[in-house]
Structure formats: structure tokens, C-alpha cells
Amino acid sequence: MAEPLPKKLQGELEKYQQLQKDLSKSVSARQKLEAQLTENNIVKEELELLDSTNTIFKLIGPVLVRQDMDEAKATVSKRLDYIGAEM
Numbered sequence: 001m002a003e004p005l006p007k008k009l010q011g012e013l014e015k016y017q018q019l020q021k022d023l024s025k026s027v028s029a030r031q032k033l034e035a036q037l038t039e040n041n042i043v044k045e046e047l048e049l050l051d052s053t054n055t056i057f058k059l060i061g062p063v064l065v066r067q068d069m070d071e072a073k074a075t076v077s078k079r080l081d082y083i084g085a086e087m
Contacts, residue, residue: 030087037083044076 047069050056056072057064
């Protein structure tokens, strides 16, 4: 049977495993932010195609609520700034 690893080696192995977990969490968070960034960029492009006669609705829970064009653009812009800062 294998002998137990020396304490120093065991400690280093635990540090390595923790670093792997941290890296995995960071990669997952980065992927989520990139997906949100892409989605918000698409929304921004679509809003730019609209004029003042179009009606915009925002989904809040199960309800669509009318939203002002300028407010919608400002919200998307703020989200893009936040996501950029997080990345």
C-alpha cells in the first residue's frame, strides 16, 4: 500500500486543488458575463433601429410594461458599462 504523502506535499496538493476550483469559478463567471454582454449589445443594436413611433416593452416578471425609449437606451447602456467593468 502507498505511504501517506508528506505533510508539505499534501498541503501543496490542497492548494493546487483550491486553485483549480477558483479557476473554474472564474471561467464560469467570465462566460456568463460574455453572454450578457453579447445579449445587451444585440438589444442596443435593435434599439438603434427603432424610431420614436415604436413602442418598447420591458418584461417584469410575467408582465410586459411599457417603457420610454430614452429610459430603455439608458438602462442598456448602464448594463453594458457594468458588465465591462466586471470583466
